[in-house]
Structure formats: C-alpha cells, structure tokens
Amino acid sequence: MKTNALSGNSLYLRTPLRSLAVGLHRRPGLLLAVLLGPPLLWFFIIYLGSLLALLWQGFYSFDDFSMRILPQWTLHNYAQIFVKGNFDIVLRTLAMASAVTVAAAVIAFPIAYYMSRYATPSVKAFFYIGVMLPMWASYIVKAYSWTVILAKGGIVYWLLGQLHLTGVLEALLRVPYVGGTTLSTSHLGRFLVFTYIWLPFMVLPIQAALERVPPNLVQASQDLGARGAQTFRYVIWPLAFPGVVAGSIFTFSLTLGDFIIPTLIGPSGLFIGTFVYVQQGAVGNIPMAAAFTVVPIVLIVVYLRIAKRLGAFDAL
Amino acid sequence: MTAAVEFTDVSRFYGSVKAVDGVSIAIADGEFFSMLGPSGSGKTTCLRLIAGFEQPTRGSIRIHGVEAAGVPPFARDVNTVFQDYALFPHMNVRENVGYGLMVKGVEKAERLARSQQALEMVALDGYGERKPAQLSGGQRQRVALARALVNRPRVLLLDEPLGALDLKLREQMQGELKSLQRQLGITFVYVTHDQGEALSMADRVAVFNNGKIEQVDTPRELYMRPATSFVANFVGTSNVIDGDRARVLGGSAQPFSIRPEHVRVSREISFAHDLASVSGVVRDVQYHGATSRIEIDLDGGGRLVASVQNGEGGGALLPATGEAVHAYWSRAAMVPLRDGPA
Numbered sequence: 001m002k003t004n005a006l007s008g009n010s011l012y013l014r015t016p017l018r019s020l021a022v023g024l025h026r027r028p029g030l031l032l033a034v035l036l037g038p039p040l041l042w043f044f045i046i047y048l049g050s051l052l053a054l055l056w057q058g059f060y061s062f063d064d065f066s067m068r069i070l071p072q073w074t075l076h077n078y079a080q081i082f083v084k085g086n087f088d089i090v091l092r093t094l095a096m097a098s099a100v101t102v103a104a105a106v107i108a109f110p111i112a113y114y115m116s117r118y119a120t121p122s123v124k125a126f127f128y129i130g131v132m133l134p135m136w137a138s139y140i141v142k143a144y145s146w147t148v149i150l151a152k153g154g155i156v157y158w159l160l161g162q163l164h165l166t167g168v169l170e171a172l173l174r175v176p177y178v179g180g181t182t183l184s185t186s187h188l189g190r191f192l193v194f195t196y197i198w199l200p201f202m203v204l205p206i207q208a209a210l211e212r213v214p215p216n217l218v219q220a221s222q223d224l225g226a227r228g229a230q231t232f233r234y235v236i237w238p239l240a241f242p243g244v245v246a247g248s249i250f251t252f253s254l255t256l257g258d259f260i261i262p263t264l265i266g267p268s269g270l271f272i273g274t275f276v277y278v279q280q281g282a283v284g285n286i287p288m289a290a291a292f293t294v295v296p297i298v299l300i301v302v303y304l305r306i307a308k309r310l311g312a313f314d315a316l
Numbered sequence: 317m318t319a320a321v322e323f324t325d326v327s328r329f330y331g332s333v334k335a336v337d338g339v340s341i342a343i344a345d346g347e348f349f350s351m352l353g354p355s356g357s358g359k360t361t362c363l364r365l366i367a368g369f370e371q372p373t374r375g376s377i378r379i380h381g382v383e384a385a386g387v388p389p390f391a392r393d394v395n396t397v398f399q400d401y402a403l404f405p406h407m408n409v410r411e412n413v414g415y416g417l418m419v420k421g422v423e424k425a426e427r428l429a430r431s432q433q434a435l436e437m438v439a440l441d442g443y444g445e446r447k448p449a450q451l452s453g454g455q456r457q458r459v460a461l462a463r464a465l466v467n468r469p470r471v472l473l474l475d476e477p478l479g480a481l482d483l484k485l486r487e488q489m490q491g492e493l494k495s496l497q498r499q500l501g502i503t504f505v506y507v508t509h510d511q512g513e514a515l516s517m518a519d520r521v522a523v524f525n526n527g528k529i530e531q532v533d534t535p536r537e538l539y540m541r542p543a544t545s546f547v548a549n550f551v552g553t554s555n556v557i558d559g560d561r562a563r564v565l566g567g568s569a570q571p572f573s574i575r576p577e578h579v580r581v582s583r584e585i586s587f588a589h590d591l592a593s594v595s596g597v598v599r600d601v602q603y604h605g606a607t608s609r610i611e612i613d614l615d616g617g618g619r620l621v622a623s624v625q626n627g628e629g630g631g632a633l634l635p636a637t638g639e640a641v642h643a644y645w646s647r648a649a650m651v652p653l654r655d656g657p658a
Contacts, residue, residue: 216398216400216402217402219367219396220398220402221419222368222390223367223395224395224419224463224467226390227390230419234419235404
C-alpha cells in the first residue's frame with residue numbers, strides 16, 4: 001500500500017460532514033442561499049407581507065348595516081381620519097407622544113451621561129439592571145398599580161396632603177388639556193405613567209450613543225478653549241443626538257400605538273390605540289382599524305424626516 | 317527670562333502608583349523640547365499636567381510665570397495635538413480647524429480667514445469641506461496640527477503625534493514639524509517613545525523612566541554623555557560595563573558606557589596605554605550594509621557589541637563566528653554612569 005505524509009493524518013480524512021463542507025465551499029452561492037434563505041423568507045413574507053396585507057385592508061369597504069366587510073375599493077376609511085372627531089384622536093395622541101418623548105429624553109439624558117462617563121463598572125451594572133428591571137415586570141400590573149397610586153386616597157394624594165400641597169395639585173388639575181377630575185383620570189396622570197413605562201427605551205440608546213463618543217474629543221474641545229456648556233452643545237450633544245432620536249422613535253411609536261394605558265389611566269376620549277381596539281374588537285370594522293394603523297407609521301416617517309433635517313444622522 | 321513651562325518638584329500619584337515623581341524642569345520660550353521615555357514612564361502624564369487634564373498631587377507648574385494649579389484646560393494658553401488626533405467626526409475639516417476660534421467668539425470672517433491660513437500652512441487648502449473620515453492618517457495629523465496652531469498658542473503640546481504614521485511619512489513630517497516650529501517660534505513640547513525622533517528634532521530632550529527624569533540635555537550631549545545606564549541603553553545602544561571588569565578597565569567600580577561604534581575588533585592584541593582592551597569569542601556577525609554588528613562573548617562572562625564600518629572592502633575582512641578576537645576602545649570614549657536619576 002502506498003503511503004504518504006498526509007494519509008496518516010486524521011485531519012485529512014474524508015468524512016461525510018467534511019465532504020459537505022468542501023462541496024459548499026466550492027459553491028458559495030448555494031451556501032449563502034441555505035444560510036440566508038429562511039430568515040429572508042420570514043422577513044419578506046411574514047414580517048413585511050403581513051404589514052402590506054394590513055395596509056391593504058384599509059381600502060376595503062365596511063357595511064354599517066350588515067356589519068360586514070365588502071371587497072369594494074374605497075378611500076373612505078382614510079378620509080375618515082380627517083373628520084373632526086377622528087382627527088382630534090390623532091392630535092391628542094400626537095401631543096401625548098411628543099410630551100412623553102421630551103420628558104423621557106430630559107430624564108434619561110443625565111442618567112445615560114452618568115452611566116457612560118462617570119460610573120464604575122459595578123455602578124454601571126447596577127444602573128443597567130435598575131433601568132431594565134421594571135421593564136421585565138408585567139406591563140399590565142404596572143399600569144394597574146399606577147391607577148391605585150394616582151387615585152384619590154392613593155399614596156400621591158396622601159403625600160401631597162402631608163406636604164400641604166393638595167391645593168397645588170387641584171390647581172394643576174383644573175388646567176385645560178393637562179388636568180382632569182382626579183390625578184388618575186387626568187392627562188397629567190396618563191403622561192406620568194407613559195413616561196415611567198417607556199423610560200428604559202430612552203435611556204439605553206442614549207447611553208449607547210454616549211459610550212461611543214471618545215473621551216478625548218471632550219478633552220480636545222476643552223483644550224481648544226470651549227467651556228463645559230460649549231463642549232456639550234458642539235461636541236457631546238451632536239454626537240449623542242442619534243441616540244436620542246433612536247430612543248424617541250421607541251417612546252414616540254410606543255405611545256402612538258398603546259391602548260392599555262389610555263384605557264386604564266386618564267380621562268375618557270380615545271387614543272389611536274384605543275380607537276383601533278374599539279374598531280376591530282367591538283365594532284368589527286377592520287378596514288377602519290387598518291386605516292388608523294397607518295397614522296402612526298406616517299407620523300414616524302414625518303418625524304424621521306425632521307430628525308434627518310436636524311442632522312440626527314450626520315454623525316453616524 | 318521666565319520659562320515657558322516650569323515644573324518644580326511635581327508629582328502625580330494615582331493611589332499608590334507614582335506616575336510622575338518629583339519632576340523639575342524648565343522649558344525655555346521658543347524651545348523644541350522633547351519628553352522621551354518608554355510607555356508608562358510619566359512623559360504623557362507630564363504633558364497632560366501642562367494641558368490641564370491632570371492636576372499635580374504635589375509641586376507647582378508655571379506656564380509663562382503663571383501658576384497653573386486650578387486653571388481649567390480651556391483657560392490655558394496651550395494647545396494639544398492628540399496622539400489619535402481627536403478630530404470631531406461630525407464636523408468637516410474647516411469646522412474642526414475653526415473650532416477654537418468659534419468657541420472664543422472670533423467673528424466668522426476672521427475665523428474663516430485664519431482657518432484657511434492654517435490649512436495652507438499644513439498644505440491642506442482645498443480639503444476644508446471633507447469630513448475627517450475621508451482623510452488619510454497623515455492628512456488627519458495635519459488637520460490636528462492646524463486646529464491647534466490656528467489658536468496661536470504660546471506652547472504647543474504634541475503627544476506622540478507621528479506614532480500612527482508609516483515610516484516614510486513620519487520622516488517627512490519630522491522635517492516639516494521642525495521647520496514649522498522654527499518659523500513660528502512657538503514652544504513645542506513633544507512627547508515620544510522614539511529616541512530617533514527626539515534626537516533629530518528637539519533642542520533638548522528629557523529622558524523619563526519610572527516617573528522620574530534621568531537626564532535633560534541636548535541630543536548630542538545625551539548621546540555622547542549619557543548620565544545613567546538607562547539613558548545609555550534607551551538613547552541609541554550601548555555597552556554598559558560594571559563590576560570587576562569596570563574596576564580593571566576603568567580603575568574604579570563606577571560603571572561606564574561605551575558605544576558600539578567606538579569599539580574596534582581585531583585579531584591581534586594591542587597594548588597602547590590609551591586603549592582599554594578585552595578578549596572574547598565572536599558569537600554572531602550581522603551585516604547591516606554600511607556597518608556590521610559583531611556580538612562578542614567576553615572571556616570571563618558578559619557580552620559586548622561592536623559596530624564596525626564595512627568600508628571599501630564591504631566587510632570582507634570581518635571575523636567569523638567562533639573566532640577568538642580582541643576588542644578595544646579609546647579610554648576617552650568611556651562615559652562614567654551614575655546609578656539612577658539625580
């Protein structure tokens with residue numbers, strides 16, 4: 001039997017697995033198709049396809065008498081968005097989403113800045129867990145418990161009473177567009193709960209963006225004569241802005257689509273989320289629900305365009 | 317005349333780590349001063365102390381006669397060229413260069429004119445609209461230089477500014493930096509771990525080791541008269557001879573340094589009274605073109621390195637490995653060394 005230096009080496013034995021690997025190596029296109037095919041099918045058919053099917057639904061007709069969906073093309077559902085009462089829903093939701101986004105950014109930025117610049121690794125780990133822990137708890141339980149916290153006779157009322165600030169709260173609740181009969185049925189209360197629930201979605205992207213700002217850029221700015229506020233305005237903020245925008249996409253879109261918090265807390269009056277819920281749940285008008293689902297999508301697209309104008313993605 | 321930068325017994329401790337330990341130096345106005353040392357020797361910390369990014373644990377730093385303690389970096393009349401340039405990635409080249417003027421409120425017309433001038437000085441006019449990411453390493457380096465110089469600082473700090481460039485570019489930039497410094501008359505404080513760079517550019521060099529200064533001198537003195545064995549070995553290569561052999565050859569136990577190029581190698585012994593001589597066996601001969609490096613295992617232990625000119629013969633007469641030879645040198649070339657920092 002003929003022997004050579006390689007034949008004794010088990011590394012070069014031909015096993016079925018090895019033959020397969022060699023075959024795939026020779027046909028990189030096939031390998032790519034095998035690896036990438038299933039996730040791409042999922043992405044295009046399940047993920048994007050269902051969205052298109054949803055948007056499609058918005059063009060179907062709904063017969064109010066028979067309560068049936070008719071396959072007749074119509075723009076009626078989309079036109080309904082701009083009817084006075086319905087457009088108020090959009091404006092109400094948009095105003096809340098904007099307020100929640102701004103508040104979350106204002107609270108999140110200093111925390112994220114501390115985490116990325118000053119915290120030691122163990123303190124940072126504490127903050128990571130602290131920020132995310134509430135996110136892991138059940139969302140509905142948290143929303144419910146806020147109804148109790150904010151209710152008359154709840155802890156907030158009690159605390160403000162102890163501090164003799166009940167008068168201030170009542171004055172605040174009389175402010176139009178902000179107030180309500182009690183804290184738990186006011187716009188203010190709803191705003192507090194939204195801001196509480198979505199905060200992690202703002203902290204983490206900002207923290208990640210700040211983490212990527214090299215510390216020596218801050219030193220270079222100081223070295224060139226910039227005071228702290230100038231360094232923040234010209235160096236730190238522009239470089240962290242993509243993170244703020246990323247976070248605000250979460251807080252903005254989550255508020256636009258949410259229906260649980262508007263149901264549990266705050267005054268009556270529909271949000272986009274609750275309107276969609278009512279349309280398809282109670283009424284069964286799926287075409288109308290589908291048309292209203294387009295609203296948050298359009299608003300986010302508009303928002304991203306504005307963010308791009310402001311230079312949100314220049315530093316990417 | 318007051319010194320541009322004066323350290324008086326300056327220390328910077330991080331817990332028990334003494335990054336800078338009792339350093340005193342006076343850097344003259346208009347001088348090209350280099351801080352040379354291995355990494356972790358305290359040279360960069362000294363630079364950061366001048367820039368104001370660090371505060372001394374002890375001692376006093378004066379910049380043009382003004383006590384620097386408590387003065388924040390943005391209020392100091394010094395600028396830094398950072399090791400990795402630290403250009404602002406979201407600004408174009410012009411905005412980067414004009415940044416110092418912008419934050420100081422210099423009006424736009426003057427700002428643009430001076431930025432343009434600074435870019436011309438580093439041969440980068442026409443690159444103003446580009447982002448740092450679109451530049452090569454050498455170009456970024458020039459932008460960093462222009463960004464610092466546009467502020468007309470009295471002291472320019474350079475932290476290993478050529479470290480990331482390839483050899484050819486580095487040599488070219490060395491020449492350009494040196495002539496720029498002469499032309500502007502600004503004090504340059506130049507941190508490097510590359511002894512060749514320090515020797516070729518600086519008026520004076522401070523050699524750092526373990527947070528202390530071993531020697532401050534002109535490049536020529538540093539090379540010809542190293543004060544300690546650390547300097548003798550870090551600045552160029554050297555044979556440091558100590559112990560009994562030093563006593564026999566030098567007449568005292570004080571160690572001395574002899575440069576390889578001052579060692580001659582011969583097959584015959586020489587008895588001239590002004591020569592010191594040792595014998596040994598050739599361990600290795602390396603051909604370097606103009607010179608050859610001969611390593612000799614000395615009889616009685618130890619090793620000696622000689623660097624000999626190959627001359628017209630091209631090194632054909634070099635001894636072979638394993639051959640018994642004599643190495644000798646002029647007693648005048650022996651430089652006595654002290655143990656450590658003064």
